[in-house]
Amino acid sequence: MKCLDLVIVGAGPGGMTAGIYAARKKMDFIMVTRDIGGQAILSSDIENYLGYQFITGVELVKKFREHVEYFNLEIRENEPARVVQKEGDFIRVETEKSKYFAKTVIVASGRVPRELGVKGEKEFKNRGVTYCATCDAPLFAGKDVAVIGGGNAGLDAVLQLIKIARKIFLLEFSSRITGDAVMLEKIKRSGKVEIYTETRVEEIYGNTFVKGLRVRKGEQVKEIEVEGVFVEIGSKPASGFVKEVKKNEKGEIIINPQCETSVPGIFAAGDVTNVFGKQIIVACGEGAKAALAAFLYLGKKAWKKEG
Amino acid sequence: MKCLDLVIVGAGPGGMTAGIYAARKKMDFIMVTRDIGGQAILSSDIENYLGYQFITGVELVKKFREHVEYFNLEIRENEPARVVQKEGDFIRVETEKSKYFAKTVIVASGRVPRELGVKGEKEFKNRGVTYCATCDAPLFAGKDVAVIGGGNAGLDAVLQLIKIARKIFLLEFSSRITGDAVMLEKIKRSGKVEIYTETRVEEIYGNTFVKGLRVRKGEQVKEIEVEGVFVEIGSKPASGFVKEVKKNEKGEIIINPQCETSVPGIFAAGDVTNVFGKQIIVACGEGAKAALAAFLYLGKKAWKKEG
Numbered sequence: 001m002k003c004l005d006l007v008i009v010g011a012g013p014g015g016m017t018a019g020i021y022a023a024r025k026k027m028d029f030i031m032v033t034r035d036i037g038g039q040a041i042l043s044s045d046i047e048n049y050l051g052y053q054f055i056t057g058v059e060l061v062k063k064f065r066e067h068v069e070y071f072n073l074e075i076r077e078n079e080p081a082r083v084v085q086k087e088g089d090f091i092r093v094e095t096e097k098s099k100y101f102a103k104t105v106i107v108a109s110g111r112v113p114r115e116l117g118v119k120g121e122k123e124f125k126n127r128g129v130t131y132c133a134t135c136d137a138p139l140f141a142g143k144d145v146a147v148i149g150g151g152n153a154g155l156d157a158v159l160q161l162i163k164i165a166r167k168i169f170l171l172e173f174s175s176r177i178t179g180d181a182v183m184l185e186k187i188k189r190s191g192k193v194e195i196y197t198e199t200r201v202e203e204i205y206g207n208t209f210v211k212g213l214r215v216r217k218g219e220q221v222k223e224i225e226v227e228g229v230f231v232e233i234g235s236k237p238a239s240g241f242v243k244e245v246k247k248n249e250k251g252e253i254i255i256n257p258q259c260e261t262s263v264p265g266i267f268a269a270g271d272v273t274n275v276f277g278k279q280i281i282v283a284c285g286e287g288a289k290a291a292l293a294a295f296l297y298l299g300k301k302a303w304k305k306e307g
Numbered sequence: 308m309k310c311l312d313l314v315i316v317g318a319g320p321g322g323m324t325a326g327i328y329a330a331r332k333k334m335d336f337i338m339v340t341r342d343i344g345g346q347a348i349l350s351s352d353i354e355n356y357l358g359y360q361f362i363t364g365v366e367l368v369k370k371f372r373e374h375v376e377y378f379n380l381e382i383r384e385n386e387p388a389r390v391v392q393k394e395g396d397f398i399r400v401e402t403e404k405s406k407y408f409a410k411t412v413i414v415a416s417g418r419v420p421r422e423l424g425v426k427g428e429k430e431f432k433n434r435g436v437t438y439c440a441t442c443d444a445p446l447f448a449g450k451d452v453a454v455i456g457g458g459n460a461g462l463d464a465v466l467q468l469i470k471i472a473r474k475i476f477l478l479e480f481s482s483r484i485t486g487d488a489v490m491l492e493k494i495k496r497s498g499k500v501e502i503y504t505e506t507r508v509e510e511i512y513g514n515t516f517v518k519g520l521r522v523r524k525g526e527q528v529k530e531i532e533v534e535g536v537f538v539e540i541g542s543k544p545a546s547g548f549v550k551e552v553k554k555n556e557k558g559e560i561i562i563n564p565q566c567e568t569s570v571p572g573i574f575a576a577g578d579v580t581n582v583f584g585k586q587i588i589v590a591c592g593e594g595a596k597a598a599l600a601a602f603l604y605l606g607k608k609a610w611k612k613e614g
Contacts, residue, residue: 067357181331293583
């Protein structure tokens with residue numbers, strides 16, 4: 001079996017930047033990924049990717065994709081990694097469809113949405129409960145909806161819904177909205193949003209579809225009638241398929257400043273790691289570092305003839 | 308005197324990204340800088356800034372500048388920092404023109420070109436000796452020139468000169484050209500470039516202007532007649548104005564994963580630091596981290612009423 005220089009797992013901002021750097025270094029590599037764009041595609045309005053004043057996640061990912069296509073990278077879409085495992089000097093990457101061997105791997109698999117873990121959530125998933133405002137906001141035209149979570153993701157979901165929904169309830173478990181002040185101001189100006197802090201969702205109820213939420217604020221329990229529930233309470237790293245590497249208590253892969261993990265040859269970049277600042281532009285920078293570090297690693301090691 | 312939340316020193320990719328993040332967090336801040344764009348403006352062809360397939364440094368910096376202007380950032384150009392010094396809880400930033408006090412500072416002052424340190428170099432500076440191919444290549448139309456340095460910066464200079472100069476001598480002190488293979492191939496295909504490795508410049512000679520180089524390869528000394536000398540042997544961090552922070556042996560400011568320096572309240576980002584990967588996209592990512600870290604620091608500390 002052919003042994004590649006590198007397999008990149010994931011094609012979000014981090015993986016794509018790693019791909020461009022690997023291509024420029026003429027490394028023999030492929031990318032395997034569930035999708036192209038990763039979490040970047042979930043953002044409606046991106047104002048903080050330097051060089052683009054104002055762009056949607058979908059448009060920015062389109063630019064990324066065009067860039068990557070210009071280098072003729074081999075991206076195997078709909079092929080997420082199932083196993084990344086060191087075998088001797090080499091690393092085995094298994095997907096549902098295939099198996100690869102490589103000298104280095106960059107894990108840039110990002111994060112997946114976190115669930116509320118309340119009654120009714122699983123039952124009404126895709127029947128009113130959603131984790132992607134960009135994908136599903138248009139389904140709730142003229143309807144009342146709730147957004148759970150007052151961080152940037154929650155505010156972003158609210159901003160998308162303002163143009164579409166009738167009324168929006170923004171529910172935050174803690175005592176304050178932590179998202180960007182700029183976004184919060186826009187939300188307040190809209191007059192369409194009721195904000196509840198220190199409010200916890202206890203149940204999502206309905207019939208075939210969602211009809212409402214049961215929420216608690218201190219001793220008080222009340223029902224809020226909505227047809228849509230946008231869960232935006234953060235995410236967890238998609239790191240389960242790499243067993244050997246050291247992770248922190250959140251399940252994030254621990255990296256050093258060269259994006260090296262605890263296993264030589266396995267590098268990691270972006271939101272799947274313990275990097276500070278889970279931002280598109282940060283993930284891009286980390287992807288570049290990981291590719292340069294993998295390139296150095298390839299050059300330094302005396303490789304045995306592969307079998 | 309008013310105390311700002313933040314002063315950003317430098318307006319290259321790192322400083323500008325920090326500025327955008329600070330603006331979105333509604334921090335009260337200004338930027339002081341020698342120029343806009345920093346080293347990014349020196350690159351002719353940039354292929355690895357995700358989202359732009361192919362762009363010149365000048366054009367990319369124009370995009371950056373437009374982006375920053377959209378946020379109405381206050382950038383004081385032609386005003387490099389002279390001193391950054393902690394005073395009690397606050398930090399004093401002195402420039403040639405003014406003095407500022409702030410609760411936090413982000414040092415993103417980048418790097419300045421390194422000199423050869425040979426006879427004739429100072430004498431013929433701007434009389435044939437230059438450190439900026441983008442700025443000065445057009446002055447050497449139809450002439451023979453030398454590029455000193457076989458890293459990416461050197462190859463980039465050669466690629467710019469291929470379209471303009473008559474013949475180009477690429478001189479590298481070590482035994483191999485270390486720049487990107489893609490660039491080296493283009494250079495070889497041009498048929499206009501003579502490459503010398505293990506070759507050291509000993510003197511730059513001339514009259515009013517450069518006439519040639521004296522170079523040594525092993526025991527052999529020879530003269531190469533050129534009218535232009537492009538020095539591309541790397542750069543050094545522009546960190547001299549921050550005395551207190553810990554630096555490594557190269558003079559780079561040592562940062563932790565949150566872009567914190569050894570002095571609380573002073574953060575640093577990009578090429579002035581010991582970050583791995585001195586790349587535009589990396590500097591951008593680091594600038595975002597530094598601004599987010601400064602914002603956290605402002606929020607956590609109980610600030611005394613400033614005087």
